Amino acid sequence: MTFTRTATDIETQFDALDPVPDESLHVAASPAAVETPATEICYSNDQHLFHGATVTVVFPCLNEELAVGLCVERALEVMRSAGLDGSVLVVDNGSTDNSARMALDAGAQVILQREPGYGAALRSGIEAAQSEFVIMADADGTYELDAIPRLLQPLLKGEADMVLGQRLSDATSATMPWLHRYVGTPAITYLVKKATKNKISIRDSQSGFRAFRREQIMALNLSSTGMEFASEMLIRSSWAELRIGEVETKYAERIGDSKLSTFSDGLRHLRQILLLSPETGATIPGLLATVLAFSLWVFSAQSARGFSQVGSLSWVANVVAGVLSILGPLVFCTGIVLRYRAENSGLRSARVKVPIEALIRRFLMWGAFLLVLASLGLAALLTNFHLQTEFLSNSIAASLSSFVRSAFVVGIVLTVAPLISPFLITSPRSRLPMANEEGDKANLRLARRIGEKSASVDICTVCQSNELREA
Numbered sequence: 001m002t003f004t005r006t007a008t009d010i011e012t013q014f015d016a017l018d019p020v021p022d023e024s025l026h027v028a029a030s031p032a033a034v035e036t037p038a039t040e041i042c043y044s045n046d047q048h049l050f051h052g053a054t055v056t057v058v059f060p061c062l063n064e065e066l067a068v069g070l071c072v073e074r075a076l077e078v079m080r081s082a083g084l085d086g087s088v089l090v091v092d093n094g095s096t097d098n099s100a101r102m103a104l105d106a107g108a109q110v111i112l113q114r115e116p117g118y119g120a121a122l123r124s125g126i127e128a129a130q131s132e133f134v135i136m137a138d139a140d141g142t143y144e145l146d147a148i149p150r151l152l153q154p155l156l157k158g159e160a161d162m163v164l165g166q167r168l169s170d171a172t173s174a175t176m177p178w179l180h181r182y183v184g185t186p187a188i189t190y191l192v193k194k195a196t197k198n199k200i201s202i203r204d205s206q207s208g209f210r211a212f213r214r215e216q217i218m219a220l221n222l223s224s225t226g227m228e229f230a231s232e233m234l235i236r237s238s239w240a241e242l243r244i245g246e247v248e249t250k251y252a253e254r255i256g257d258s259k260l261s262t263f264s265d266g267l268r269h270l271r272q273i274l275l276l277s278p279e280t281g282a283t284i285p286g287l288l289a290t291v292l293a294f295s296l297w298v299f300s301a302q303s304a305r306g307f308s309q310v311g312s313l314s315w316v317a318n319v320v321a322g323v324l325s326i327l328g329p330l331v332f333c334t335g336i337v338l339r340y341r342a343e344n345s346g347l348r349s350a351r352v353k354v355p356i357e358a359l360i361r362r363f364l365m366w367g368a369f370l371l372v373l374a375s376l377g378l379a380a381l382l383t384n385f386h387l388q389t390e391f392l393s394n395s396i397a398a399s400l401s402s403f404v405r406s407a408f409v410v411g412i413v414l415t416v417a418p419l420i421s422p423f424l425i426t427s428p429r430s431r432l433p434m435a436n437e438e439g440d441k442a443n444l445r446l447a448r449r450i451g452e453k454s455a456s457v458d459i460c461t462v463c464q465s466n467e468l469r470e471a
Contacts, residue, residue, distance in 0.1 A: 049156040050149060054131035055079060055086040056214075057148070059108070059139035060121035065097040067255035068139040072106035075137075075145050082149040089129060090139065091121040099139075118208075119222070119229025126217060135211045141255040142175065143167075143209040150247050151211035161216055161242035164202060165209030165249035175251050184266055191270070192231050195277030196238035202246050206230055209249060216242060228272035235276045278338035286332030289324045293406070296321035301399040314395060318402050325406035330413060333363065367414030374407035 057075045061068050072088045079086030090103040092112045100110050113124040126134055133155060137143045147165055154160035171181050189205040208230060220236040222229065237244060274281045300317040340359055377400050384392045392400065 049153065051083045053084050053133060053152065053156060055084050055133045055135060055148075055152065056125075056129035056131040057086065057088045057135045057137060057145075058122060058125035058129060059088065059090045059103075059137060060093055060118055060125065061090050061095060061099050061103065061139045062093045062121075062259055063095045063097045063099060064139040064256060065095075065099045065102050067141040068099050068108075069102035069106040070255075071137070071139045071141060071145065072103055072108040075148065076107055078146055078148050084149070084152075085131075087131070089125050091125040091128075093117070093121040103139075115225060117225035117229075118227050119224040119232075120226075122229055123222060123225075126214060129214055132213060132215075133211060134214045134217070135209075137209045138254075142252050144250040144252070147209075147247065147249045148211075150249075151209070154245050154247075155211055155213065159243070160245040162210060162212040162237055162244045164204060164207045164244070164246045166202070166204045166246040167207055167209070167249060167251040168204050169248050170251045175253050188231060188266070188270075188273075191273045191280060192234050194280045195235050195273050199238045199241075200234060200244045202234075202244060204246065205234055207246075216240070224272060226268045228268040232272050232276060235273070274338055275342045278335040278342065282331050282335030282338055284335075286328050286330070286335055289328030290332065291328075293321040293325035293328055296324070297399040297403060301393075301396045314398075318398055321399075322402040322406055325403065326409050329410045333366075333414065363414045367411045367416075370407045370411030371415065374404045374411060377401075377404040377407065 057079070059068065059071060059075075068090060072090065075088050076086065088103075088106075088108040090100070090108045090110045092100045092103075092110055094112075094114065094116060100112075103110050111124060111128055113121050122136055125136070133152060135148055135151060137145065143165060151163045151165060154163050167176070168181065168185065185204060185206045189202065192205045193200060193202075210233075217233070217237075220233070220240060222232055222236060224232045234244065270281070296317040300314040300321065336359070340356070380392065381397060381401055381404065384397060
């Protein structure tokens, strides 16, 4: 779902956010906070905290010509009013409209990142920033840029290492789709918390409005290039024991067309979380499913009657156990593969890295072991039936037959592990063009078209707006 506003609406929104004079400078909190004066944050008494603090606001930008100029002007005005030594850096991610021109005219520095993706743009912006603090926000008019000082306060006071602007309290059906607000964001936030072993306590893990110290985030060696960058940043920050907090902020209707893709972006988040924390989504669930399957087999084997009746409790337990006994081991092994891939691609550290040959050998051994057990179980069932010894009751025989089927399936899958080895081959962390590297300067260079009536932006890197005006 996309939301579009007219130029009049845009001007009205930003006119309504005129800065308060320095004597009574404060930032309006979300509606809930406004209703309760005690929770309203006023930073006039903390003006000394902001004085001299160097801050860069990074805006990733893809075809945001309607809003980017207004966002740049608002961010600069808010930082000036708060006494911050601030600048704005816009990362053009391949815009085909006049976004770069609008950003430059508004007073921003502009760089180009050819690698497509939200994460690629932000990584370039953070790396190019020269300030102690970085604030990331979207260039679509949705975030409350007047809240920049409130995001910085906990950092400057030493109370947090990263602060997120929490949008959900102020989000409406007009500003955030229902599926994102009540399903997508809460689900991903839950998975992020589990991936960090509940070390962080946040409501809105997908907020793109964040403040942090540049050097601390650079040390995390973030690698994502898409929307999953938001989740990776939180998980790696938790691993680094950074303190993460939230402040409530307003959330407005976006200006222009949305670039989000609900399902593909959600899958990218899920994939990133699984790679960073395979225990959360694969290893532990697989192990639990396997244990539950064996428990159900034991339960059904104890049934003295009703097993032969389709739909009976023991019959249901046996069927469910058969399904879980296949899914459980396979999901567990998938977690092991994901962990191997994450460790060997640098997404997570490992004291001892297991060679791929050893991993394949383990799968072969487990598969062979299950095939042997399945064969023994099948032999026992055949003996019990053909020799009519009846040393196995009907309920035990039924549970054993379910186990044999599952063991054969899982065993065969694991014994063909060498066939999946090509999928375990990884490449190192993708590197983005950097302005200070000779080999990549061609991708991030200042280009000016001379001889045209007005200067235009072709490819620009860390270029001052006045440089293009002089062209």
